[in-house]
Amino acid sequence: MSTQYIALREACYEANMQLPALGLVIFTFGNVSVADRKNKMFAIKPSGVPYAELTPEKMVIVDFEGNTIDGKLRPSSDTLTHAVLYKHWEHPGAIVHTHSTYATAWAQAQRDIPLYGTTHADHTIADIPCAPPMEDNMIKGNYEEATAHQIINCFMERGLDPVNLEMMLVGNHAPFCWGKDAGKAVYNAAVLENIAQLAWLTEQINPKAPRLKEALVNKHFERKHGPGSYYGQ
Amino acid sequence: MSTQYIALREACYEANMQLPALGLVIFTFGNVSVADRKNKMFAIKPSGVPYAELTPEKMVIVDFEGNTIDGKLRPSSDTLTHAVLYKHWEHPGAIVHTHSTYATAWAQAQRDIPLYGTTHADHTIADIPCAPPMEDNMIKGNYEEATAHQIINCFMERGLDPVNLEMMLVGNHAPFCWGKDAGKAVYNAAVLENIAQLAWLTEQINPKAPRLKEALVNKHFERKHGPGSYYGQ
Amino acid sequence: MSTQYIALREACYEANMQLPALGLVIFTFGNVSVADRKNKMFAIKPSGVPYAELTPEKMVIVDFEGNTIDGKLRPSSDTLTHAVLYKHWEHPGAIVHTHSTYATAWAQAQRDIPLYGTTHADHTIADIPCAPPMEDNMIKGNYEEATAHQIINCFMERGLDPVNLEMMLVGNHAPFCWGKDAGKAVYNAAVLENIAQLAWLTEQINPKAPRLKEALVNKHFERKHGPGSYYGQ
Amino acid sequence: MSTQYIALREACYEANMQLPALGLVIFTFGNVSVADRKNKMFAIKPSGVPYAELTPEKMVIVDFEGNTIDGKLRPSSDTLTHAVLYKHWEHPGAIVHTHSTYATAWAQAQRDIPLYGTTHADHTIADIPCAPPMEDNMIKGNYEEATAHQIINCFMERGLDPVNLEMMLVGNHAPFCWGKDAGKAVYNAAVLENIAQLAWLTEQINPKAPRLKEALVNKHFERKHGPGSYYGQ
Numbered sequence A, B, C, D: 001m002s003t004q005y006i007a008l009r010e011a012c013y014e015a016n017m018q019l020p021a022l023g024l025v026i027f028t029f030g031n032v033s034v035a036d037r038k039n040k041m042f043a044i045k046p047s048g049v050p051y052a053e054l055t056p057e058k059m060v061i062v063d064f065e066g067n068t069i070d071g072k073l074r075p076s077s078d079t080l081t082h083a084v085l086y087k088h089w090e091h092p093g094a095i096v097h098t099h100s101t102y103a104t105a106w107a108q109a110q111r112d113i114p115l116y117g118t119t120h121a122d123h124t125i126a127d128i129p130c131a132p133p134m135e136d137n138m139i140k141g142n143y144e145e146a147t148a149h150q151i152i153n154c155f156m157e158r159g160l161d162p163v164n165l166e167m168m169l170v171g172n173h174a175p176f177c178w179g180k181d182a183g184k185a186v187y188n189a190a191v192l193e194n195i196a197q198l199a200w201l202t203e204q205i206n207p208k209a210p211r212l213k214e215a216l217v218n219k220h221f222e223r224k225h226g227p228g229s230y231y232g233q
Helices: A006-021 A079-088 A101-109 A136-140 A143-158 A182-205 A214-224 B006-021 B079-088 B101-109 B136-140 B143-158 B182-205 B214-224 C006-021 C079-088 C101-108 C136-140 C143-157 C182-205 C214-224 D006-021 D079-088 D101-108 D136-140 D143-158 D182-205 D214-224
Strands: A030-036 A041-044 A060-063 A068-070 A094-098 A167-170 A175-179 B030-036 B041-044 B060-063 B068-070 B094-098 B167-170 B175-179 C030-036 C041-044 C060-063 C068-070 C094-098 C167-170 C175-179 D030-036 D041-044 D060-063 D068-070 D094-098 D167-170 D175-179
Touching: A006 A030, A006 A041, A006 A094, A006 A182, A030 A079, A030 A182, A041 A079, A060 A079, A079 A094, A079 A143, A079 A175, A094 A182, A101 A167, A101 A175, A101 A182, A101 B182, A136 A143, A136 B214, A143 A167, A167 A182, A175 A182, A182 B182, A182 D101, A182 D182, A214 D136, B006 B030, B006 B041, B006 B094, B006 B182, B030 B079, B030 B182, B041 B079, B060 B079, B079 B094, B079 B143, B079 B175, B094 B182, B101 B167, B101 B175, B101 B182, B101 C182, B136 B143, B136 C214, B143 B167, B167 B182, B175 B182, B182 C182, C006 C030, C006 C041, C006 C094, C006 C182, C030 C079, C030 C182, C041 C079, C060 C079, C079 C094, C079 C143, C079 C175, C094 C182, C101 C167, C101 C175, C101 C182, C101 D182, C136 C143, C136 D214, C143 C167, C167 C182, C175 C182, C182 D182, D006 D030, D006 D041, D006 D094, D006 D182, D030 D079, D030 D182, D041 D079, D060 D079, D079 D094, D079 D143, D079 D175, D094 D182, D101 D167, D101 D175, D101 D182, D136 D143, D143 D167, D167 D182, D175 D182
Parallel strands: none
Antiparallel strands: A030 A041, A030 A094, A041 A060, A060 A068, A094 A175, A167 A175, B030 B041, B030 B094, B041 B060, B060 B068, B094 B175, B167 B175, C030 C041, C030 C094, C041 C060, C060 C068, C094 C175, C167 C175, D030 D041, D030 D094, D041 D060, D060 D068, D094 D175, D167 D175
């Protein structure tokens, strides 16, 4: 095993271990990849290995075509989805896939998560999109590659920018999130789960709850993002 | 107490202790048995003993007719259900019974759990069956034996194979799960609880949520099972 | 402070500390008393003291008329409710009052908890009764004494026996449970919370879920109680 | 950094650290300020700093006009809301803002939390008010200052007294709570979350659940507050 990928493997290991710590996965239901964009490669969780048995050394190094470059184990079965997303989008430095409870329930319900409050608007001004289930011929072909195209097409058709909206749902399946680095991507996965729970409860308490008004949407997002932002240090 | 059952008792003890650790039981609401199929016997939790007081030595050794072979304590009151399942089905190496919250709620609601997403399809292509409550004469006879027959009949009538579908609900009662070994059986009990929670939330979010389309059902199950599987190491 | 009540105080302290450990209370929202029936007295939690600050010495000794016999602190504001229940009912050796989430929600909803499954039937064959809110003149008089009479009257009017049914809801308020000793009373409080959560979820999943059929009600209760019981050691 | 604010910073730090411990915040979604009313200043959490990285030294000292007096970091982006509330109301010694799940869901649903039970009445005799979303021109101006006025106006219009009612919801946003000191303000934030969860469940179990009757409302509040109170030591 080559020693040149130590830092990348370490970052990927740390990010994967955050998922059970944040209550976002049970058993092996999720994975994080962390990219070295300059060299067009990423580290990713090995397939089917429980989090308690992970070590940095077990992370698998894969290029943006999905070929394994270094590592003794088979990479996550979702590896091609990660590879295609890195290849088509310039922004993500890390990608997180979980089956976290509330976000997955919205995906199974095949509904976008409406923007109901400022917790949501602090992170994005869009409803969280739920890509429709794939056509049967895409499913029967290379499914994981097709999953990435389903995500990419969903963003294109709706005019969404993966730089400003770093979380989404694959219909019937579960969420995918990303970010400029591993910390941000994992953070987004936890925020999405929180937003998904809040939106479910909001509709329970008031089935006619209105979407957040435009002025508040813009204000909260601008507090945290863009030239006039004044949140954080 | 004979020393020949040490390994079987140890495996059974470890599996039982997983139930409270995974949040699947409170107090004494559940039990795991682990079989030595060659010798047609199994170890099972003693009846009514809290998990915190369990030790490997307290596990009771029982044959497939339900007779206690070794052990100082009375076996679980559900012992005959386990015995009959081992006798009629060749596959299970371990059986788990819990009253885990979401799965038990579906059992009380007397509904099958619909296959709404890939989390479910990763484990089985069938809805999780809920066997109907027993006829009164079965209840008044040997109730635990009858419970096993209720499970077996449910699978026969629906053409389900306990090798491919390792989890189900006894109507009005609670779930039973199994697997080739103790680890798999306990895993299935935790997965069923997760699937049950997801399906409940899915219907909350979209009462008209459709069942997962056939192509996705097959794809996800084939990723993890059968000759073309490519999940895990 | 007299040394003759050491064992009683210790038992009461241990039982009170179980409430936060089992997730049944936050802050000071609950209390346990433990009786010395022979001497017609009980130990009870002091009023408004957080669980983290409790010690056995802080438990207050009170007689069945509600008079403080020993202790430096003021007893729970619910003390008279406990005293009247001990005086009118011969069975309870301990009483538990919590505001546990799901049981309290049923109390606020002013509904009995229907018997939907065997988890419930393992403990009682009755729906969990919800006593109606008190008449205004009872509220304005000695409220805590009246609360006990509300509980006692509820059992009398419905022909319920506090020996066989050790848990109930005071409408608009919260649950009261009891048992022959502190361990059983606290156990009942946790079981009630579990039953309350299951019943809520059952109705969510199937608004037309039927009550458990009579034959199953009787079978499950008889497994655990009475001359033919075969559960436990 | 001046040493004269040590005690204020310490109190503010301790109170902020209670929020994640009580499950009221994830990441940086909340803040506590603690006032030194005599000197018209308060300590507040720095903006965007995760709880795990907080130290007493990082707390920022701000005056009632919102000007930073001492500290190296930028204060919470909600600082002006706190400042205006301290300036307009004489009572609060500490203010807590969270995005706790159930309370935030009611805020997003734009509904007051009805007084359904004694858990609620033990703390206030009013429904928990939900201030309507702001007018667009207020949002586009100084948003945080306007948030405080939205809170103050809501109390004025409804004739509510911030001394007797120490918790409320800002519509579409999230809860604000306060108290005479940091301990009481944080306690109120946790109680509000509990009340919000109970009220949601109450409506789930009985959509026609009535509001708590007047006699019980007054009795429970008077047990804990005012000249005739007999709760606590």
